[in-house]
Amino acid sequence: xxxxxxxxxxxxxxxxxxxxxxxxxxxxxxxxxxxxxxxxxxxxxxxxxxxxxxxxxxxxxxxxxxxxxxxxxxxxxxxxxxxxxxxxxxxxxxxxxxxxxxxxxxxxxxxxxxxxxxxxxxxxxxxxxxxxxxxxxxxxxxxxxxxxxxxxxxxxxxxxxxxxxxxxxxxxxxxxxxxxxxxxxxxxxxxxxxxxxxxxxxxxxxxxxxxxxxxxxxxxxxxxxxxxxxxxxxxxxxxxxxxxxxxxxxxxxxxxxxxxxxxxxxxxxxxxxxxxxxxxxxxxxxxxxxxxxxxxxxxxxxxxxxxxxxxxxxxxxxxxxxxxxxxxxxxxxxxxxxxxxxxxxxxxxxxxxxxxxxxxxxxxxxxxxxxxxxxxxxxxxxxxxxxxxxxxxx
Amino acid sequence: xxxxxxxxxxxxxxxxxxxxxxxxxxxxxxxxxxxxxxxxxxxxxxxxxxxxxxxxxxxxxxxxxxxxxxxxxxxxxxxxxxxxxxxxxxxxxxxxxxxxxxxxxxxxxxxxxxxxxxxxxxxxxxxxxxxxxxxxxxxxxxxxxxxxxxxxxxxxxxxxxxxxxxxxxxxxxxxxxxxxxxxxxxxxxxxxxxxxxxxxxxxxxxxxxxxxxxxxxxxxxxxxxxxxxxxxxxxxxxxxxxxxxxxxxxxxxxxxxxxxxxxxxxxxxxxxxxxxxxxxxxxxxxxxxxxxxxxxxxxxxxxxxxxxxxxxxxxxxxxxxxxxxxxxxxxxxxxxxxxxxxxxxxxxxxxxxxxxxxxxxxxxxxxxxxxxxxxxxxxxxxxxxxxxxxxxxx
Numbered sequence: 001x002x003x004x005x006x007x008x009x010x011x012x013x014x015x016x017x018x019x020x021x022x023x024x025x026x027x028x029x030x031x032x033x034x035x036x037x038x039x040x041x042x043x044x045x046x047x048x049x050x051x052x053x054x055x056x057x058x059x060x061x062x063x064x065x066x067x068x069x070x071x072x073x074x075x076x077x078x079x080x081x082x083x084x085x086x087x088x089x090x091x092x093x094x095x096x097x098x099x100x101x102x103x104x105x106x107x108x109x110x111x112x113x114x115x116x117x118x119x120x121x122x123x124x125x126x127x128x129x130x131x132x133x134x135x136x137x138x139x140x141x142x143x144x145x146x147x148x149x150x151x152x153x154x155x156x157x158x159x160x161x162x163x164x165x166x167x168x169x170x171x172x173x174x175x176x177x178x179x180x181x182x183x184x185x186x187x188x189x190x191x192x193x194x195x196x197x198x199x200x201x202x203x204x205x206x207x208x209x210x211x212x213x214x215x216x217x218x219x220x221x222x223x224x225x226x227x228x229x230x231x232x233x234x235x236x237x238x239x240x241x242x243x244x245x246x247x248x249x250x251x252x253x254x255x256x257x258x259x260x261x262x263x264x265x266x267x268x269x270x271x272x273x274x275x276x277x278x279x280x281x282x283x284x285x286x287x288x289x290x291x292x293x294x295x296x297x298x299x300x301x302x303x304x305x306x307x308x309x310x311x312x313x314x315x316x317x318x319x320x321x322x323x324x325x326x327x328x329x330x331x332x333x334x335x336x337x338x339x340x341x342x343x344x345x346x347x348x349x350x351x352x353x354x355x356x357x358x359x360x361x362x363x364x365x366x367x368x369x370x371x372x373x374x375x376x377x378x379x380x381x382x383x384x385x386x387x388x389x390x391x392x393x394x
Numbered sequence: 395x396x397x398x399x400x401x402x403x404x405x406x407x408x409x410x411x412x413x414x415x416x417x418x419x420x421x422x423x424x425x426x427x428x429x430x431x432x433x434x435x436x437x438x439x440x441x442x443x444x445x446x447x448x449x450x451x452x453x454x455x456x457x458x459x460x461x462x463x464x465x466x467x468x469x470x471x472x473x474x475x476x477x478x479x480x481x482x483x484x485x486x487x488x489x490x491x492x493x494x495x496x497x498x499x500x501x502x503x504x505x506x507x508x509x510x511x512x513x514x515x516x517x518x519x520x521x522x523x524x525x526x527x528x529x530x531x532x533x534x535x536x537x538x539x540x541x542x543x544x545x546x547x548x549x550x551x552x553x554x555x556x557x558x559x560x561x562x563x564x565x566x567x568x569x570x571x572x573x574x575x576x577x578x579x580x581x582x583x584x585x586x587x588x589x590x591x592x593x594x595x596x597x598x599x600x601x602x603x604x605x606x607x608x609x610x611x612x613x614x615x616x617x618x619x620x621x622x623x624x625x626x627x628x629x630x631x632x633x634x635x636x637x638x639x640x641x642x643x644x645x646x647x648x649x650x651x652x653x654x655x656x657x658x659x660x661x662x663x664x665x666x667x668x669x670x671x672x673x674x675x676x677x678x679x680x681x682x683x684x685x686x687x688x689x690x691x692x693x694x695x696x697x698x699x700x701x702x703x704x705x706x707x708x709x710x711x712x713x714x715x716x717x718x719x720x721x722x723x724x725x726x727x728x729x730x731x732x733x734x735x736x737x738x739x740x741x742x743x744x745x746x747x748x749x750x751x752x753x754x755x756x757x758x759x760x761x762x763x764x765x766x767x768x769x770x771x772x773x774x775x776x777x778x779x780x781x782x783x784x785x786x787x788x
Contacts, residue, residue, distance in 0.1 A: 001634055003408060005408070007404075008403075009401075009405075014653070210634030210638065212618045216615070216618050217611060223610050240603070241604070248607045
């Protein structure tokens with residue numbers, strides 16, 4: 001096990017009607033003038049936004065609104081938010097939405113106290129020194145941003161998608177009401193589930209030996225997703241299955257299952273170019289990329305893939321041919337993703353094989369290599385895109 | 395799943411030589427005059443205490459010392475610590491030791507800003523409103539106090555052992571260096587492992603349905619302990635196995651595996667009377683009590699015990715007779731505890747059957763009932779002590 005530091009100070013408030021306590025918690029964490037940040041119309045139509053506003057008003061907390069966050073959140077709205085916060089003297093950011101809204105709020109939080117361009121934290125190794133406090137009311141189990149110190153933003157000029165990370169942008173509190181996710185369409189639900197599983201797999205495939213506790217914790221989250229996701233696809237209003245998935249989504253990404261081990265994250269990076277170019281859902285892109293990545297790298301450590309196959313997907317171990325078990329696990333994962341309505345190849349995703357050179361170019365590693373489990377070159381990434389383009393269930 | 399709140403703001407600093415950063419972290423969390431709290435001579439002899447002091451001095455942090463914490467920490471030293479802190483203007487408590495030292499520090503932290511008797515928080519439902527900041531340098535994987543808001547203290551006058559809980563006493567930071575545990579005797583190591591497993595079982599046996607994510611997380615910790623504990627008993631200096639156990643001990647008790655579900659905690663309560671009366675190790679007492687409690691309650695929900703048997707101990711499911719699988723799981727647990735050197739009955743623990751009436755009397759529920767999974771009466775607790783008194787491996 002590697003040395004590590006772990007810090008997850010977010011207060012999680014989980015359960016029915018918990019959004020009505022938003023005002024109480026904003027006050028508890030020192031907010032007096034809030035930017036209420038959200039996406040499209042669903043939070044308005046459902047009445048959620050009104051309930052949150054009522055809760056703020058009941059505590060006498062001032063707020064202004066900035067809606068319009070799009071999936072794959074854009075830098076343009078972040079710049080707008082930073083200006084707005086400075087002009088209005090905002091001291092607290094409350095994101096009401098999913099990962100995109102939360103990530104946008106985190107970017108604004110980093111930008112407000114910073115003299116330069118907030119994009120510095122996303123495009124370079126520059127580390128932030130301060131951030132406004134951020135909190136969330138989560139509406140989809142997916143990104144894990146409600147418990148993480150991460151944020152991913154898309155640069156409109158050029159279509160680059162890049163991430164920043166700092167404990168400074170871990171939410172002060174996150175309100176998780178599984179009932180809010182019961183009205184999500186099946187496709188979005190499945191995209192979220194895929195993202196949750198991908199967050200675990202990015203940590204699971206590691207070269208660090210002797211990490212039994214985090215291996216087992218990773219597998220716990222994956223098995224939960226394998227059990228609960230089909231239930232919510234079949235029965236969207238199943239509160240208990242939604243609740244298990246919602247907490248799994250947080251556990252998958254606040255890093256308690258990933259400490260002390262080298263992680264990978266190439267699948268996320270390779271996917272980001274897809275969602276940046278086609279504006280597809282991140283989870284759908286991952287459904288196409290992650291099994292392709294697995295097929296490309298599994299020979300690096302077939303026993304680790306066999307472990308996943310046996311422990312997570314209940315495959316029988318082929319002791320004479322562990323590679324067969326490894327491949328069977330990958331096959332089961334792809335079948336699982338298909339069963340919940342996810343795409344399995346470029347055509348189903350709406351991506352084009354002829355764009356692969358442009359995707360690799362934007363990935364931008366040149367002659368270098370990147371990743372943890374297997375360090376990939378541009379040629380390797382080209383091959384993974386190609387596998388993803390042609391993948392099938394057979 | 396039940397509604398819940400989860401808050402674990404402790405910063406964990408995990409790995410080799412991390413105790414040398416104690417001073418840095420005390421400063422980070424605002425300490426300027428520290429009470430260095432510890433137990434007996436082992437921290438002195440090993441040089442650990444000197445390394446921590448050097449680290450504080452290097453940061454220019456003032457400190458005074460209060461050693462002498464005993465296993466099953468006493469109220470008398472807590473009173474002394476409270477007086478000392480007030481007299482010396484202490485603003486930060488640094489516990490260097492295991493659960494006993496940390497729990498003692500937490501009790502002092504609660505007592506210093508409180509006008510009344512700190513014991514109010516342990517003997518009644520009174521909730522604390524303030525506490526001095528506490529931090530830890532952990533020397534044994536066991537109590538999980540390094541990541542919890544709990545503290546257990548023994549009242550010298552009467553031998554009562556009682557607990558208090560509050561997010562106010564969750565440590566600001568906890569330094570976990572697995573190498574510090576490599577010199578622990580096998581018996582203490584095994585007692586710690588038993589306590590870790592018990593912390594999970596107290597959460598695992600629940601009447602709350604639909605808790606797949608926390609079930610799986612509980613099982614992850616238990617499977618890790620089943621794998622790693624025999625390795626450190628056979629090879630005390632195995633850093634990696636020690637590291638897995640140390641992180642498992644934190645995960646087992648900061649409540650991330652226990653949220654959203656009714657918990658039990660009767661085994662801990664029943665054990666506390668044993669360690670209060672005989673001053674035996676808490677883990678050794680749990681090794682005798684927990685399987686006895688299981689045997690007494692398993693018929694309440696045999697399928698939950700069968701799940702534990704199959705998932706944690708790898709038993710084959712007897713689909714025609716799930717109760718047999720349940721009992722096989724309990725048998726395997728007791729055999730496991732025996733295999734790591736734990737006692738299986740009163741005689742091996744040094745307890746006496748004739749004390750059972752006195753133990754039940756001190757437990758103090760009178761005509762009431764207590765617990766989560768099964769609400770036990772005084773007669774039930776008497777029977778559990780009796781099973782524990784006579785238990786064997788057969």
